[in-house]
Amino acid sequence: MADLARRGHATLSIDQLAALAAGRLTWPERAVALIFDDALETIRTDAHAVLESFGFCASVAVVTSRVGLDNAWPGQPAEIPRFRVLDWSELADLGDAGWGIISHTHTHAALDRVTPDQLQAEMDTSIDLLVQHLDRRPLAIAYPYGIEPTGSLEPVAARFAIALGGGNRPLRPDDGPMRWPRIESRYYLPALPCCRPGGAGFGPYLGIRHRLRSLARGGGR
Numbered sequence: 561m562a563d564l565a566r567r568g569h570a571t572l573s574i575d576q577l578a579a580l581a582a583g584r585l586t587w588p589e590r591a592v593a594l595i596f597d598d599a600l601e602t603i604r605t606d607a608h609a610v611l612e613s614f615g616f617c618a619s620v621a622v623v624t625s626r627v628g629l630d631n632a633w634p635g636q637p638a639e640i641p642r643f644r645v646l647d648w649s650e651l652a653d654l655g656d657a658g659w660g661i662i663s664h665t666h667t668h669a670a671l672d673r674v675t676p677d678q679l680q681a682e683m684d685t686s687i688d689l690l691v692q693h694l695d696r697r698p699l700a701i702a703y704p705y706g707i708e709p710t711g712s713l714e715p716v717a718a719r720f721a722i723a724l725g726g727g728n729r730p731l732r733p734d735d736g737p738m739r740w741p742r743i744e745s746r747y748y749l750p751a752l753p754c755c756r757p758g759g760a761g762f763g764p765y766l767g768i769r770h771r772l773r774s775l776a777r778g779g780g781r
């Protein structure tokens with residue numbers, strides 16, 4: 561965060577991202593959007609204060625079936641540490657503090673392995689619960705594991721202004737709003753010149769990291 565601030569990056573809210581996707585805003589120079597997947601308790605205990613100290617905004621992607629529970633959903637790799645997930649009241653507090661609240665599906669399903677009906681249910685249940693508990697309809701979905709659904713993205717576009725995937729690269733002008741890429745924060749190493757956004761080496765560096773990770777996971781996961 562200190563590096564982003566020092567380099568003059570502004571943070572974009574989810575409302576601004578939706579406006580950018582719709583062409584209602586012009587892209588600012590040096591802007592980033594910060595998205596925290598899974599709504600872990602560490603957002604409340606750690607991240608919130610850090611972001612506030614830099615005047616940054618961010619959004620949280622909620623797995624609605626796990627609110628107030630933990631991140632031990634089916635399919636969660638054993639090596640991922642378990643954390644408590646924020647409850648509805650804590651999520652409401654974040655919303656009141658200016659955080660964007662977006663969908664991360666209902667069960668954290670890998671969307672390349674669900675039927676069209678399951679895809680719709682994952683999105684609709686998630687939207688319904690966010691509206692019911694937080695009185696806000698999510699403008700965006702973050703695909704679990706960064707994996708977009710197979711087949712048409714029309715059902716996603718019918719429900720959300722933006723869909724965030726993986727890919728570990730900066731956004732390009734020709735990226736459609738149903739598959740905006742994201743860079744995992746662990747890949748952002750400002751101490752190394754090659755690993756900073758804006759430098760000539762950043763794209764190739766991210767590509768190598770992404771490829772190594774895919775290989776380690778057995779191809780593309």
Ligand SMILES: [Zn+2]
Pocket residue numbers: 597598664668704705
């Ligand atoms: Zn996730």
